[in-house]
Amino acid sequence: MIAALYVETDGAYFGLPGVDPWDVTRDARTYAGPHPVVAHPPCQRWGRYWHGAPNKPHQYKLGADQGCFAAALNSVRNFGGVLEHPKDSHAWRYFGLAIPPGTGGWIKADDFGGWTCCVEQGHYGHFSRKATWLYAAGVDLPELKWGKSGQRIHPRALELHGYEKARRIGWMAMIGGKDKTRIRDATPAEFRDLLISIARTAVRQAA
Structure with missing residues (x-):
């Protein structure tokens, strides 16, 4: 069993076995506890x-998230698993975590056995590149798709504005309506499955 923490109601993590x-x-x-976790603590603050x-x-105030990130970090350290936050999250420096290189690769994050890396969700099904920082502890560290993901250009933006502007504004700028934030923040199924697979290795380590 994997515990998926701070996830969207009826979102990507609902209805999955285990x-x-x-x-x-x-x-x-x-x-x-006692299960390993995949944690998506809120990032607004x-x-x-x-x-x-x-x-x-x-x-x-900086970090005024009612203790969500701190609790998520403790859950990963205590039970094993992985936590994700946007690239350049101020939480990393606030909690004394090492800043991972943008080019990719896992580096030691702290003195609690944690590791961190930068990976783009665009490699795993997101509309945009969406550079993301991961913090993992007590798990196997997989080789991920490092570096920049491919540029996605919205065909309507290309038609309206030409290549240079369409490339500059990106795909997400062409998604309107009240669901824009939800779509941008949603975890793609492929990336979700990757995080779950990382967390599951904590079970093997504990066995």
Whole structure:
């Protein structure tokens, strides 16, 4: 069994055999084991606009996530598994984790047996490149698809704006409506399966 922490209600981790999803209704901060975890702690207060929207800055404090990242980090360290956050997350420096190279490869993250790397979800089914930092502990470390993923150009953007602008604005700029944030933040099935497969190796290590 794998515990999927801080996941979207009825999202990618629901309905999978051997996966116990913890959405907002279950409060993943209270997870007490014993299964390895895949953790997606909220990133809003750790990212580029941690302080608030550009037109309304300084609304929030850095890291004011009600203890979600700290709890997720402890779960990975205590039970094995993997945690993901966007590239350049301020949580890495805040918690004393080493900054992984953008070119890829696992490096030692801390003195708790953790490892970290940078990988683009574009290699694993995301619309955009979506560079992501992983923190893993107590698991086998797989060789991933390192480096930059391929540029995806929306055909309508190409038609309207030409190659240079279409390349610059990217695919996600052409996805509108109220679901834009959800689509951008969603974990592609291929990347989800990769994270689950990493977490499952903690079971083998413990055996």
